[in-house]
Amino acid sequence: xxxxxxxxGPITVDVALGERAYDIVIGRDVIGSLxxxxxxxxxxxxxxxxxxxxxxxxxxxxxxxxxxxxGIESKAIxxxxxxxxxxxxxxxxxxxxxIAAKIERNDLVVALGGGVIGDLAGFAAxxxxxxxxxxxxxxxxxxxxxxxxxxxxGINSPQGKxxxxxxxxxxxxxxxxxxxxxxxxxxxxxxYAEVAKYGVLGDAAFFGxxxxxxxxxxxxxxxxxxxxxxxxxxxxAIVARDERETGERALLNLxxxxxxxxEAATGFSDRLFHGEGVSVGxxxxxxxSAALGMISRxxxxxxxxxxxxxxxxxxxxxxxxxxxxxxxxxxxxxxLMAQDKKVKRGKLTFILLEKIGQAVIANDVxxxxxxxxxxxxxxxxxx
Ligand code: GLY
Numbered sequence: 001x002x003x004x005x006x007x008x009g010p011i012t013v014d015v016a017l018g019e020r021a022y023d024i025v026i027g028r029d030v031i032g033s034l035x036x037x038x039x040x041x042x043x044x045x046x047x048x049x050x051x052x053x054x055x056x057x058x059x060x061x062x063x064x065x066x067x068x069x070x071g072i073e074s075k076a077i078x079x080x081x082x083x084x085x086x087x088x089x090x091x092x093x094x095x096x097x098x099i100a101a102k103i104e105r106n107d108l109v110v111a112l113g114g115g116v117i118g119d120l121a122g123f124a125a126x127x128x129x130x131x132x133x134x135x136x137x138x139x140x141x142x143x144x145x146x147x148x149x150x151x152x153x154g155i156n157s158p159q160g161k162x163x164x165x166x167x168x169x170x171x172x173x174x175x176x177x178x179x180x181x182x183x184x185x186x187x188x189x190x191x192y193a194e195v196a197k198y199g200v201l202g203d204a205a206f207f208g209x210x211x212x213x214x215x216x217x218x219x220x221x222x223x224x225x226x227x228x229x230x231x232x233x234x235x236x237a238i239v240a241r242d243e244r245e246t247g248e249r250a251l252l253n254l255x256x257x258x259x260x261x262x263e264a265a266t267g268f269s270d271r272l273f274h275g276e277g278v279s280v281g282x283x284x285x286x287x288x289s290a291a292l293g294m295i296s297r298x299x300x301x302x303x304x305x306x307x308x309x310x311x312x313x314x315x316x317x318x319x320x321x322x323x324x325x326x327x328x329x330x331x332x333x334x335x336l337m338a339q340d341k342k343v344k345r346g347k348l349t350f351i352l353l354e355k356i357g358q359a360v361i362a363n364d365v366x367x368x369x370x371x372x373x374x375x376x377x378x379x380x381x382x383x
Pocket of ligand 1: 146147149150152249252253
């Protein structure tokens with residue numbers, strides 16, 4: 001694999017979806033081109049910027065100025081941060097604000113924020129006036145490599161995560177990697193779990209490259225753009241082949257069946273960020289695959305070692321408060337997994353590993369095997 005040694009200007013990744021194709025533009029300071037790009041895409045469009053309070057503090061004035069310079073009128077809609085905003089109540093607020101701002105079908109919604117904002121603003125754009133186009137300006141690593149690409153939008157139901165939503169592709173993604181400089185190390189690390197996921201599920205060479213180059217990704221060198229672009233290319237290719245997740249797109253859920261249950265068990269709180277849940281979930285998926293005789297124990301250990309090397313939690317016991325507050329028992333985790341969208345006619349779907357770089361969809365995993373595995377993992381003493 002060619003490793004770029006110098007920053008080389010913006011990288012454009014095409015999401016090849018026919019008449020709904022769009023570009024992901026990746027690079028330092030590409031946010032400055034947002035006005036020009038929007039003007040070229042939708043001449044005369046007005047823009048509603050949906051963002052959260054924390055992102056607004058850092059970036060809203062800048063984005064408003066960039067749009068104004070391009071002669072684009074904008075209206076900001078600012079919501080609270082975090083998963084608590086992915087609710088019916090906040091969705092209603094955003095929809096009503098879009099209608100009050102007279103955002104019409106030819107206008108645009110800009111989702112300026114992390115995964116929560118992209119999901120919420122994208123879903124509001126999908127349903128107001130039966131569909132308004134939207135642009136993703138992801139401000140977290142997790143959103144840049146995963147949630148801003150592929151058109152999954154939605155909110156949480158009291159009964160489970162992301163259970164209400166739609167597929168609504170953005171018309172453009174602008175991923176400015178310098179925006180990531182304001183993330184906390186913990187947020188950046190959580191996003192990195194999704195980067196590592198692309199190597200583990202489908203690209204062994206990329207996984208090896210991450211093992212060698214992760215420090216440069218964290219310090220913001222050219223390796224960061226390369227890692228984000230490689231992740232986006234991997235996701236774009238899968239989404240182009242299976243937009244609605246009737247098949248291989250499910251591979252992108254590696255680590256998510258366990259991960260979502262762990263997020264639910266910790267109340268979607270700061271105890272476990274989504275990416276941290278994916279990290280623990282990915283290690284559980286690798287170890288469960290090894291227990292089923294699929295991936296070798298050495299490869300499963302290699303996945304765990306890499307995620308631990310960047311400081312991510314990899315064991316249930318690493319989850320904040322495990323010793324003090326505990327975690328759900330195996331039956332509760334099983335019940336939480338059964339509520340996930342990845343259940344088909346009562347059967348759990350897991351993404352399992354045959355080797356690093358080769359994930360498979362397993363639709364027929366015996367619940368007793370999962371339960372026994374979890375009982376063992378909950379009881380284990382970490383090394
Ligand atoms: N985050 C998984 C997907 O977009 O399909």
